[in-house]
Amino acid sequence: MEAGLRIICFICDWAFPEWSIETPPNVSVIQVKCIGRLDPIIILEAFARGVDGVIVVGCKWPDCHFIDGSLYGERTIRLLKKIMALTGLETERLRLEMVSPIENRSLSSIVEKFIDDIKDFGPLFKGKEADKELLFNLQAAEQAVTWSRLRMLSGRERKLTEKVNVYGERISQEEYDRLIEEALEEEYIRSKIYLITKGKPASVEEISRRIGVDSFLVLQHIVTLRRKGLLGVDRIEGYTPLYKALEVG
Amino acid sequence: MRGYVKKFPPCRGACPAHVNVQAYVCLIQMGKFREAVEVIRRDLPFPAICGRVCFSPCEDACSRINIDQSVAIRSLKRLVADIEREQGRVAVKPVPKKYDEKVAIIGAGPAGLAAAYELAKLGYPVTVFERMPELGGMMRYCIPDYRLEKFVVKNEIDYILGLGVEVKTGVEFGKDITVDSLKRDGYKAIFIAIGAQLSAKLNIPGEDLEGVIHAVDFLRSLALGKRLNIGETVAVIGGGNTAIDAARTAKRLGAKRVMILYRRSREEMPAHPWEVEMAEKDGVKFYFLVAPKRIIGEGGRVRAVECLRMRLSEPDETGRRRPIPIPFTEHQYEVDMVIPAIGQVVEISCLPPEIIGKNGLIEADPVTLETKIPGVFAGGDAVTGPASIIEAVGAGKRAALSIHRYLRGEAIEEERIEETTWVKDWSLLEKKERRYESPVEKPHLSFEEVRAYLERVQRAARFEAFRCLGCGPCAECLAGVDLCVKDKAIVDESKCVGCNLCVEICPFGAIVKNESGVAQVNEEICKGCGTCAARCPKEAITLENISTDKILSALSNALVVRVV
Ligand SMILES: Cc1cc2nc3c(=O)[nH]c(=O)nc-3n(C[C@H](O)[C@H](O)[C@H](O)COP(=O)(O)OP(=O)(O)OC[C@H]3O[C@@H](n4cnc5c(N)ncnc54)[C@H](O)[C@@H]3O)c2cc1C
Numbered sequence: 001m002e003a004g005l006r007i008i009c010f011i012c013d014w015a016f017p018e019w020s021i022e023t024p025p026n027v028s029v030i031q032v033k034c035i036g037r038l039d040p041i042i043i044l045e046a047f048a049r050g051v052d053g054v055i056v057v058g059c060k061w062p063d064c065h066f067i068d069g070s071l072y073g074e075r076t077i078r079l080l081k082k083i084m085a086l087t088g089l090e091t092e093r094l095r096l097e098m099v100s101p102i103e104n105r106s107l108s109s110i111v112e113k114f115i116d117d118i119k120d121f122g123p124l125f126k127g128k129e130a131d132k133e134l135l136f137n138l139q140a141a142e143q144a145v146t147w148s149r150l151r152m153l154s155g156r157e158r159k160l161t162e163k164v165n166v167y168g169e170r171i172s173q174e175e176y177d178r179l180i181e182e183a184l185e186e187e188y189i190r191s192k193i194y195l196i197t198k199g200k201p202a203s204v205e206e207i208s209r210r211i212g213v214d215s216f217l218v219l220q221h222i223v224t225l226r227r228k229g230l231l232g233v234d235r236i237e238g239y240t241p242l243y244k245a246l247e248v249g
Numbered sequence: 250m251r252g253y254v255k256k257f258p259p260c261r262g263a264c265p266a267h268v269n270v271q272a273y274v275c276l277i278q279m280g281k282f283r284e285a286v287e288v289i290r291r292d293l294p295f296p297a298i299c300g301r302v303c304f305s306p307c308e309d310a311c312s313r314i315n316i317d318q319s320v321a322i323r324s325l326k327r328l329v330a331d332i333e334r335e336q337g338r339v340a341v342k343p344v345p346k347k348y349d350e351k352v353a354i355i356g357a358g359p360a361g362l363a364a365a366y367e368l369a370k371l372g373y374p375v376t377v378f379e380r381m382p383e384l385g386g387m388m389r390y391c392i393p394d395y396r397l398e399k400f401v402v403k404n405e406i407d408y409i410l411g412l413g414v415e416v417k418t419g420v421e422f423g424k425d426i427t428v429d430s431l432k433r434d435g436y437k438a439i440f441i442a443i444g445a446q447l448s449a450k451l452n453i454p455g456e457d458l459e460g461v462i463h464a465v466d467f468l469r470s471l472a473l474g475k476r477l478n479i480g481e482t483v484a485v486i487g488g489g490n491t492a493i494d495a496a497r498t499a500k501r502l503g504a505k506r507v508m509i510l511y512r513r514s515r516e517e518m519p520a521h522p523w524e525v526e527m528a529e530k531d532g533v534k535f536y537f538l539v540a541p542k543r544i545i546g547e548g549g550r551v552r553a554v555e556c557l558r559m560r561l562s563e564p565d566e567t568g569r570r571r572p573i574p575i576p577f578t579e580h581q582y583e584v585d586m587v588i589p590a591i592g593q594v595v596e597i598s599c600l601p602p603e604i605i606g607k608n609g610l611i612e613a614d615p616v617t618l619e620t621k622i623p624g625v626f627a628g629g630d631a632v633t634g635p636a637s638i639i640e641a642v643g644a645g646k647r648a649a650l651s652i653h654r655y656l657r658g659e660a661i662e663e664e665r666i667e668e669t670t671w672v673k674d675w676s677l678l679e680k681k682e683r684r685y686e687s688p689v690e691k692p693h694l695s696f697e698e699v700r701a702y703l704e705r706v707q708r709a710a711r712f713e714a715f716r717c718l719g720c721g722p723c724a725e726c727l728a729g730v731d732l733c734v735k736d737k738a739i740v741d742e743s744k745c746v747g748c749n750l751c752v753e754i755c756p757f758g759a760i761v762k763n764e765s766g767v768a769q770v771n772e773e774i775c776k777g778c779g780t781c782a783a784r785c786p787k788e789a790i791t792l793e794n795i796s797t798d799k800i801l802s803a804l805s806n807a808l809v810v811r812v813v
Contacts, residue, residue: 008807014719017280017711028807032800033736037779039797046804062316065719066778067756076783101278101715148748148786155750155784 005052005119009111010038012058014065015101022108024115029107034058035096036069040080040145040154043094047084048138052124053093055114057107060098070098071158079154082181083145086188087137090121136195143191150187153180189213190221194230194245201234201242258721260322263310265643266363268292270307270322271721277325277714282707283336285329293642294366294409295359295388297334297401300327302392304521304637312720320716328710334404341411347372350437350656354378355422358386359638360442360629362409363645364652369412371653376436377414380421386444387630388638390472391465391491393498399472423599428625438624438652441600441611442645445593445630451486455544456589460551464495464590471498480586482506484554486541487590488518491635493525495588496533507533508582512540512559512572540572542579544587553581593635601625610634617661618648626651722757722774736777736794738770744789751781751790 007027012035023029032038035058046054056077064070077096084091095114099105125131144150157180160171171179192211196202204222208215222243225231234244260270269288276285289296303323311319352368354361357379365375383389385402410416420426422443431439448463450456460480462470464487470477483504485496488511500507509528511518514537518525529535539556546552558578561570597605604620604627606612611627613620618628628644630636654661723735738751738760747766759774760781768790782790782797791797 006808008804014278014715017278017708017715030800030803030807032779033795034778034780037783037795037800039783039800042797042800042804045801049804049808051808062313062718063715066776066780067718067720069756069778069780072754072780072784102712104712146788151784151786152748152750155754155786159753 005115005123006050007053007055007111007115008046008051009107010035010043010054010056011107012065012070015057015059015099016107017101017104022106023111024108027111027115034064034066034069035073036064036066036071036076038073038076040076040083041142043080044083044138044142044145047089047093047124048135048142050123050125052121053095053114053118055095055097055111057097057099057110060100063100063102068158072155074098075154075157079145079150079157079180079184082184083141083188086184087141088134089124089138090118092118093121093124136192140188140191140195143195144184144187147187147191149183150180153183186221189217190225190230193218193221193225193243197231197243198245201244203237203240203242205240207243258719259310259312260307261721263306265306265640266293266646267643268307271717271719273329274320274322274325274714274717275719277329277710278717280707280711282329282332282710285325286333289326289329290408292646293639294363295405295638295642296326297330298359298388298397298405299323299639299642300325300330301401302388302397303639306639312718313716316718321713325710325714328706332707334401338408341408343411343413344369344372346374346413348656349374351376351435352652352656353426353431353436353439354442355426355439356386356442356444356629356631357381357384357406357416357418358442358444358629358641359388360444360631360641360645360648361386361440362406363642364440364442364628364649365414365645366409366412367646367649368652369409369414371649373653373656375414377416378420378422378426379416379418382418384416384418387446391468391494393468393471393494393501395497395501396494421599428601428622432624438626438656440618440645440648440652441604441620441625441627441631442629442641442648443596443599443631444641445595445610445635447594447596448589449592449594451541451589451591453541453543455546455551458544458546458551458587459549460585461544461587461589464491464588465593467495467588468498471502477502479504480551480584482582482584483508483586483588484582484584485509485588485590486554487511487592488513488520489590489592489635490520490524491593492588492590493520493528493533495590497528497531499586499588500531500533504586508584509533509535510539510541510554510556510582511535511537513561513570514538517561517570536582538572540574541587545581551585551587553583554587555579555581593630595631595634608634614662616647617651618644619651619655619661624655626655719776722759723776734794736779736792737772737775738777738779738781738790739793740768740770741789741791742767744787746787746789748786751785754784755781 004026009023009027009029011029011031013031013033021029035056043054058070058073061071080094081091084094097110157176161173161176164170193207196207196210204215204218208218222231230246231243232246234242258271261267269292273285273288276288286296300323305323307322308319313319351374354365354377357377361377365377368375384406388402428439448465479499479502483499485492492509496507496509538559540559542555542557544551544554557574559572560575562573564570595610597609604611604622611631613627613632618626620627626648628648629641651661745767747762751760751768752762757774757776759771760768763769777792779792782792
C-alpha cells in the first residue's frame with residue numbers, strides 16, 4: 001500500500017450490512033447515523049490533522065434511512081470541494097460515493113479504488129514550509145464554515161434550487177453556485193483576517209501582505225467584521241490602527 | 250378525548266392491529282430475526298399465520314410504493330416466523346394472574362384468541378369457549394392447507410395457551426352456555442367473537458340437490474377429515490377469496506374442470522388480483538357477467554346450472570356498478586358439483602336478541618366494541634361481516650383494552666389510537682404497481698426444503714428489508730436490543746435565533762418554532778439523524794448522544810491508533 005496514506009472513511013450506519021464493512025489497514029472507518037450528519041468542519045478537521053484522503057459513503061436516494069438526509073450530505077460535500085479548491089488542497093482527496101444498501105457493494109473495493117486514484121498526490125503534509133500555509137488555510141476554512149452565512153446559504157441550497165418560491169421562481173444551480181462561491185470567497189478572506197488578528201493585533205497593510213489580498217479589499221472586510229462584532233481596534237500605532245479579533249459568545 | 254393522533258409510519262397506521270412494522274423490518278435489516286419476531290408478537294400473536302395469508306394493508310400503505318414497489322413486508326414476517334420455528338422458540342411461561350375477574354371469550358377465531366392473548370398478558374384469568382374440537386376459527390377450518398398449514402396455526406395458538414389461557418372446546422354458546430349462565434359462573438366480562446360462520450344462501454331452485462355444497466361447509470368438512478365426493482366438473486359461484494379457495498381446493502382434490510361464475514366483471518371481483526392469478530395458474534376458468542338462475546337436477550343430483558347473462562349498470566351513488574340481468578339469455582353449464590360462495594352470515598340464533606343489529610350482524614360500538622349489555626363486548630367478523638384475520642386481531646385487541654378498563658372502572662373510550670400521521674408526503678411521486686410476488690417468498694415448499702431455503706433467503710431478506718425507507722419516526726424497536734444508539738436533537742434556546750433552517754430541513758418535520766420563535770424538537774418524532782445539527786447557522790443544535798465533538802474525538806482516536 002502506497003506509503004500508508006492515511007485515509008478516513010465516513011460511512012452511514014445504514015449503508016452496509018455488517019459483513020461488508022472491511023477495509024485495508026490504513027483506513028479508519030467512522031460510522032455516523034447519516035452522512036447528512038457530517039458537519040463540514042469534521043471533514044476539514046480531518047485534513048487539518050493530516051489525513052491524506054477522506055471518503056464519505058452514504059445512501060443513494062431513495063434508500064436513505066432518513067429520507068433526504070443523504071441529499072443534504074451530498075450538498076455538503078459539494079461545498080467542501082469548493083472550499084478545498086480555495087485552500088489549495090486537491091479536491092480529489094475528498095470523495096463521495098453514494099451506494100444503495102440493496103446493491104450489496106463491497107466497501108473495501110470502493111475504498112481501494114479511492115486510494116488508488118489519489119496515491120499520486122502523496123501525503124497531504126509533505127514536511128515542507130508549504131505545510132504551514134496549508135494548515136493556516138484549512139483553519140481559515142474551518143472558521144468560515146462555522147459562521148452563519150455559509151451555513152445558512154448551504155443549508156438552504158436544496159430549498160433554493162429544487163423548490164419554487166412563492167413567486168413561482170426557482171434559482172438555477174448555476175446561479176446558486178455563483179452565490180455560494182462569492183460568499184465563500186468573502187468568508188474565507190474574513191476568516192483569515194480573523195485568525196491573523198486573533199494571534200496578535202495587525203494593521204491593514206500587514207494583513208494584506210500576509211494573505212496576499214489588496215489592502216482596500218482587506219479594509220472592506222474589516223469594516224464588515226467590525227460591524228458583526230468580530231473585530232475591534234486594539235490600539236493605534238502612529239496613525240495606523242491595529243485590529244484584534246474579539247471573542248464571541 | 251376519543252381518538253388521539255399517534256405518529257405512526259404509514260405501514261403501522263394501516264395495520265388494524267398496529268403491528269410495529271418499521272421496527273421489525275429494521276431489525277431484519279440488521280439480521281436480528283428472532284428479535285424481529287418478538288417485536289411482532291408485542292402486537293400480534295400470529296406472525297407465521299399473517300406472514301402467510303394476511304391481506305397486508307401495510308404493503309398498500311408502504312411509502313416505498315411511490316418509488317418502485319412496497320417492501321415485501323408480509324414475506325419478511327413469514328420468514329422470521331419460520332426461522333424462529335426452525336430454530337426453536339423460547340418456551341413461553343404462564344403470566345402470573347394479577348387480577349381476579351374472570352373473562353369469558355366465545356369463539357376461538359383470531360378475534361377471540363387475540364383478546365385472550367392481550368388479557369392473559371395483562372394478568373387476567375381467561376377462558377375461551379369454542380364449539381369446534383380445534384381452536385383457530387376460519388384459520389383452522391376454512392383457509393386451505395396449501396395456503397396455511399395446520400401445524401402453523403397450532404404452533405401459534407400453543408403460544409397463546411402457554412401464557413395461561415384456559416380452553417373449553419365442544420361448548421356451544423346459546424345452547425350449553427349463555428350470557429346469564431356465564432355471569433352466574435362468575436365471569437365478569439364476556440367477549441363474543443363467533444365470526445360469520447354460516448354460508449349465505451343463493452335462494453334459487455335446486456339449492457338443496459345432492460352435489461350442492463356451500464364453500465365454507467365444503468372447506469370445513471375437508472378440514473374435519475370428512476371424505477367428500479368431488480365432481481368432475483365443478484362450478485363455484487361468487488367472486489371473493491372464499492370462491493377462489495373453494496375452486497383451487499376442488500382442483501387439487503381431482504376435479505377435472507373447475508369454473509368460477511361471477512355476476513360482475515373481473516374488475517369488480519372482491520378477490521385480490523393475485524389470488525385470481527394463482528387460481529388461473531391452477532387451471533381454474535373464470536366466467537364473468539353470469540348469474541345462476543336455478544340448479545337443474547337429475548335423480549336428486551346436480552346435472553347443470555342455468556345462468557343468465559348480466560350487464561353492469563352505470564355506477565350508482567356509491568360508485569358501484571350493479572349487475573342487471575339481460576332477459577332471455579338463459580344458458581346452461583353441465584356440472585356435477587356446485588359450490589356457492591357468495592358470502593357468510595352471522596349465526597344470530599345463538600345470540601341474546603338485544604345485541605343483534607338490523608343488518609344481521611352484532612351491534613357494537615365501532616371503537617370500544619361494547620354492546621348494549623354491560624360487560625358484554627363483541628368483535629371480529631360477527632360485528633363487521635366477513636373481513637380478515639388482521640382486522641379480527643385488531644378487534645380482539647381493542648376489546649381486550651375495553652374489558653380491562655371496564656373491569657378497572659376506568660373510562661372505556663379514552664385515548665384510543667385512531668388516526669395516524671403520514672410523516673412525509675410521498676404521494677406527489679408517481680405511483681407504481683404493487684408487486685405481488687416477493688423476492689423472498691417461495692410459496693410451495695416441502696418441509697425438508699424449508700431449512701435449506703431459509704439459509705439462502707436470509708441475506709435476500711436483509712436486502713429486502715433495507716428497501717424500507719424508515720419513513721416513520723423512531724420506531725423504538727431497539728429498546729433492550731442494544732443495537733442503535735438512540736439520539737435526539739437538542740436546541741440550545743439561548744443560541745437559537747429562529748432562522749427556521751432546521752424547521753425547513755428536518756426530513757421528518759420534527760422541529761417547529763414555539764411562540765417565542767425558538768426551535769423546538771418533538772422528541773417523539775426526532776430520529777437523531779443530525780442533519781439539522783450539521784447545518785444550524787448558530788450551532789445551537791447538538792445531539793444528545795453523538796455530538797460533533799464526539800465524532801471529532803472518534804477521528805482523533807482513529808489517528809492515534811494509526812500512529813502506534
Ligand atoms: C375460505 C376463507 C379464506 C379466507 N382467507 C383469508 C386470508 O387469506 N386472509 C385473511 O386475512 N382472512 C381470510 N379469511 C377471513 C378470516 O378467516 C376471517 O375474517 C377471520 O377468521 C374472522 O375471525 P373471527 O375471530 O371474527 O371469526 P372466526 O374465525 O369465524 O372464528 C369464530 C369462532 O367462533 C366459533 N363459534 C361460532 N359460533 C359459536 C358458538 N355458538 N359457540 C361457540 N363457538 C362458536 C367458531 O367455531 C369459530 O372458531 C378467509 C375466510 C374464509 C372463509
